[in-house]
Amino acid sequence: MLIFGLMMTFSPERRAAAFVTTPQMAKDIPVLIKKYGFDKPFYVQYLTWIKEISHLNLGYSLVASRSVVEAFWYYFPITLELNLYAAPCIIFLGIWMGTLAGRKPNSVFDHVSRIFSIIGWSLPTFLFALVLMMIFYGYFSWFPPGVLSDELTMYVRNSDDFIRYTHLYTIDGILNGRLDITINALKYLVLPVITQAIVICALLMRVMRSGMLEEMSKDYIITAMAKGADKRTIYLKHARRNALIPVITIAGQLIAFLMEGSIAVEIIFNRQGIGWWLASSATQLDMPVLMSMCLFMAVIFVLSNLVVDLIYAAIDPRIRLS
Secondary structure, three states: OOHHHOOOOOOOOHHHHHHOOOOHOOOOHHHHHHHHHOOHHHHHHHHHHHHHHOOOOEEEOOOEEEEEEHHHHHHHHHHHHHHHHHHHHHHHHHHHHHHHHHHHOOOHHHHHHHHHHHHHHOHHHHHHHHHHHHHHHHHHOOOOOOOOHHHHHHHHHOOOOOOOOOOOHHHHHOOOHHHHHHHHHHHHHHHHHHHHHHHHHHHHHHHHHHHHHHHEEEEEEEEHHHHOOHHHHHHHHHHHHHHHHHHHHHHHHHHHHHOOOHHHHHHHOOOOOHHHHHHHHHHHOOOOHHHHHHHHHHHHHHHHHHHHHHHHHHHHHHHHHH
């Protein structure tokens, strides 16, 4: 409602222009204002918008030159494919490094990992992406930007033999028996995945390390160690499990952010996904897209919080029993 109210600061003519799909329709701005009720009070326009989105009528995207729903399903698989590979790397690498650093505080690994986390979290994403691009593409020519090579892109778009089951190149390549497409798509994913993983897992590592240090100082851990319990069991089964609670909270929020699309990563590596579409729509004031993306972000955050709550109960029996 707040964002919709901010959109109301634009004139009715500017908001109606978002529904102009052809040059000939430009002269029909007054008609569009009447048709979509842009001259009516705020509450009437808001209720109308709610009614339209309930029927999945999200408007027309000027940037994509198609309806918002069609454009979303065109761009979303590109962002989803990147996150399918980046998210596991971020979670497992962050938890693993944080656990080791917490088990052996002030060790060489702990100092190195803390330096890594500070640099990784402080370094701007766009700068790190540009450095990787200059080294691995500009100098070595190993990992080019994009989603798929030009030759294979033409084949996928024009061939009737290639079936887009999931619209994820790495998976569809396997399902169609074209491993060359899968390998090529993975090649284009290397640098974006590294960028996402290094920058974001640094935060998870720091939280996991702090959680491990806090748990290791508690009475039940000290008692277990005094009784001669297996240290591996103490570290991994008891301390790490309790230290995962804040990590899961942050991980859920980070994954939700990833699903919105990393604007810097998608623009620099020329992956035209949700982030690229959102940035282009913002610069051109493509308001139906902006409103729809805000709605999408809200849904993603609600679902991520629900999943996090369910994982809480699976990890900590006290939460489940209460």
